[in-house]
Each structure stands twice: as structure tokens, then as C-alpha cells.
Amino acid sequence: MRRPGVAILVWAALLGALAVVLWAVFEEVDYLSVLMPAFAVAGTALIALAGWRAARRAGERAFAPQAVPETSWPAVLAALALALVLLGLEVGTFLCLIGAGLFAFAVGGLAREWRAERRTR
């Protein structure tokens, strides 16, 4: 269990084992009691796989020089724009549209930050 992927897989296995006990031993199991644990196990297995790949790729790079933006207003704007879109579902379409526009603007800002970061690597 020294590697992150293995630790996460152990957890997925424990989740899976408990779900199998529910499905196999007990009779009154509705479809959500099958689906939700199954999604959780599958999701955890995917996280383990992603973790395993990321850890392998990270290795040396983790401590290599990095350009990091000190502040990121586009990230803040993206969050607030998302909130406006959701609020617009209640208040009116106009707010959804404003939120979507701001979100697109924020994504543009994030892309610019990301490109600048890539250039300094």
C-alpha cells in the first residue's frame, strides 16, 4: 500500500465487498441499492487508476520549477458566473445568459493563464 493507487484500490475493494454482501446475501434490494454502491466502486477504481497514472507521471516533475499565478481572478469569476447561471434557473433566463457570458469570459482568462504557464515551463 505504499503507492496511492493501491491505497485507493484497497478502499474500492472494501466498498465492493460490502456491496456484494448486500446484493448476494439479502433479498430486499432495490435498484438504487445496486446502482449507487456500484457507481461508488467504479468511481473509486477510476480515481485509483488516475492516481496511479498521475503519481507515475508526477515523479520528478513534482519538484521541478513551476510558474504559478499568484492570483486568479478568472477562477473567481468562473465560480460566480456559475452561481448566476444556476440562480437564473429561478430568477429568469436573462440571468442565465449573463452568467453564461461571464463564464465564457472567465474560461478565456483561464486559458490565457494556462498558456502563459505553459510558456514558462
Place this chain on the structure above:
Amino acid sequence: MTAVGAAGVRPRPRRGWLGTLASTDHKALGAGLFTTAFGFFLAAGVLALLMRFELARPRLQLMTLHGYDELFTLHGSTMFYLFATPVALASGVYLVPLQIGAARLRWARVALAGWWMVIAGGLIMWMGFLTAQGAADVGWYSYWPLSDMPNSPGIGTDYWIVGILLAASAAILIAACVLATIVTLRAPGMTMLRLPVFTWTMVVTCLMVLTAFPALVVAMGLLLAQRQLGGVFSGASGAFDYQHLFWFFGHPVVYVVFFPFVGAIAEAIAIFSGRRWFGYRPFVLSLLLFAALSMSVWGHHMFTTSAVENRYFSLTSTALLVPAGIEYFDALATMWRGRIRFATPLLFALGFLVLFVIGGTTGIFVGSPPLDYHVTDSYFIVAHFHYTLFGGSVMGLFAAVYLWWPKVTGTLLSERLGRWHFWLTMVGMNVTFFPLFFLGWEGMPRRVADYPRSSGWETLNAVSSAGSALLLISLLVFLLNVARSLRRRVPAGPDPWGGQTLEWATSSPPPPENFPAPLPPVRSFAPLQDLREAAS
């Protein structure tokens, strides 16, 4: 954009308070999220006090029945979605990179967006109070069909759903950042089985958020669609489907807001016992088992519906005793023959252990269906979960605050005020919540603003309300301590307690790059304790 030096880190930032609001430094981000969550804690605490004052005597004194419904809905929702979950994740955002020897948080901009989603979600949720029909009044779990438009009209409930959607999505984003940091940015030598105990608790916390919170997002999305369009849930199976979805998130969240503080008290116990944490590997395994079991007990919230397999959920609920027992054993064994210093963080850690025993064992009690039938929806349940959430999470949170305050601010809190805070909290907590066990056992239902004079519940309710006033005083003492510390600024030094993990190897507060000097070698989960033992 700031270029970085050879160590892969940025120079000291020159940002004012405005820059802090958009900072990608995990320390500013963690502190900001923590402060936001603590603000919501105070707001939800005010609602709790209003409810307790209303219940101090029979009849309605301060509010209407509907107003009371709004208060308990916003109290529970704020505590879970806007305080406890964000504060647990904020601890990880701040401390995990420091504990694993990293210079930064992975995907910091995603976490930054998450922080602002929590703020926006909270404001939208509370905006309901400004609407004509008031805020949401459907309880923190908003059972369908009670929460459907005909039964709960008004835009307040819709705002509440939008707020939860934002807060839950934020939690998922922030948890992904913390987990990715642990997976990819560990210092050389820091294998998974050398992660500090607190970081391990964050691993399982993040895993639970990533697997359980999507169920909440789905449940709230469907509920919003049901309220706007209809036809999503229908009949008895619709009600059960909603409950399944909700509780698949609703039980794990209790552990999401519990595990990080288990990690915090474990660190406090080890440091103030002068020993490394006992039984590290069994502890890690017990955490994984604890987390897996807690994802498998959601049906015990539905015992009385007859729609779940009660035997299975009773079995898994009772089995939670096993990993909990291992963790208690480890805590006691760490203190055994240790050089114990009863500083404030340890006092809160011991308070956590004592109070959580009551919360945990009454949890096993209600994990038995026949006993649950008797006390379901009564004040017994309110007492049980406040012993786990206040006795567990909040006591653990204060242990964490007193332990890491010097690291975060570079200043010391007053020990004398800390002790006052601890004892007032301990007494206030028990006076507030212990009478509720008796009230519940005698049949007082939860979520009522009024009760008959003939019920015989007056004295216990009055005692409980008096206890809540004590809790208010204890909180004021804490805030006074914080204000005094920030004003006097008594320097703490890099390691005022004799810490064991890497965060204590850097200055207080840590510089932007976290570790300007080379890290000490990492050969165990307590690298600074290794150095101390090697030197002695």
C-alpha cells in the same frame, strides 16, 4: 503570473486583502475558506440560539411555526453544507501540502473557484429569508413530496436547492484538489505509509466526498427539476428513491466532517504525549474500513420506511464499532506512559474522545431497528447527532485550531482563556444536549416549536436552553482569545509544541514557498520525532 525560483516556488507575494480573495496560495485559500465556514458557523449558531430560546418555555414566544421551520432548516443546512464540510476541507487545503512537504496545492485555481462557490451558495441559500414566503422550511434533507412545489411553495426552497448544488459541487472540486496534491506532490521519501495521520484522514475524507457528494448533486438537481417541471419522482417509490439518493450522501457526510478532526486530535494526542501515534498501520486500515462501512449504512436512516433491508444496514451500522474501537485504542495507547502536557489542544482532544463515546454508542443504539422505531424523529436523535457533530467534530475543530493557530498566524493563543473556553464548552455542550436524550425517550418529537404545558418537558427544555447560553459564552471567550492573540502578537516560533510532522519544520506562518530550507529526511510518518529520537 509570477515566475519562480530554482526551488520551484514563487517569491513572496505583494498582495493586499483584495489579492487574498483571489490568491492561489493554498495557505491564503485554506484560511479564507476556513474563515468563510466559521462565519457560517456563527450564523447557524445564532439560529440555534433562537430555537433554544423559543423552546425554553411552552407556547410560542419569539416566532411563528413557519418561522421555526425556516430556522431549523437553515441551521442544519448551514452547519452541514456551509460550515462543517468546507471547514474540514479547508483544514486539508491549508495543512496537507505542509504535511507532505509540497510547495503548493495541486489545481489551486479549481480550489479557489470552489471557495467562491461556497460563498455564493451560502448567500443564495440565506437569500431565502428576504423572499415573500421566507427561506426553505423543509428540513436539511427536504424529503419529497414535502419539498415539492404544492407542499412547499415559494422561491426560498429553490434558492436553498441552488445553494446546496453550488456548495456540494464546491466540495467535490476542493476534495479533488487535496487528493491530487497527496497523490502527486509528496516530498521524496513520503510514501503512502509515511503520510502523517492527519493527511491520511484527509485521504479518506476526499475519497468519501468524491464518491458520496455526486449523489447529493443528483438528488438536488432532480428535486429542482421536480419542483419546476414535475414528473421526476412519483408515488411511494419516488419518495423512497429520493431518500436513497439523499442518504447515500447524508450518512457519509457525517464522517466527512468527522475524519479530519480524528486526524487533528490524533496529532494533538501524539504531540502532547511526547510519543508517536500508536499502531499507525492498523489505524490506516481501520480508517479505510471505517470509511467503507460508513458508505454502506445509509439505509439505517430509512428503517421505519420498511423500504430497505434492515438486517444489512443494522449489521453495517453496528460493525462501525470495530474501526472506531481501534482508533480509540490507538489514542489511549499513545497516551499510555507518555509525558502528557495538558495544553488546550489536548484538552479539546480528550473532550472529543469522551463526548464522541456518547454520540457513537447512542448511534449503535439507534442502529438497532426495534430501538430506532421507538426514538425515530424524536429529540433522542437530535441529542445523538449533536454528540457526534458538536461533541466530535466541533471539539475536534477547536483542538485543531488551538494546535495549528501558532503555525497559521505565528502568534500564540492564551492558554488561560483556552482552558476557560474548553470547560465552558464541555459543560455547556452537556447541559444543552444531554437532557434531549430524556426528552426524546419520553416522546418529544423533533422540529416542533411548541409543546403542551402538561407534557412535563418544561424543566428539561429550560435546562437545555440555559446550556445553549453557556455555549454562547464559551464562543465569546474563544473570539476574545483570537482577538487578543491577533492584537498582542506573542511570537510562537516555528515549533512551539514539539511537533512531529513537516509543517513544524518551517517558519510560522510558513513563507509562500512553504519550505525555503531543505526538508528533513522522511523515514516515517513522524519525521521530526525521528530527528528528536536520533538526537537523544
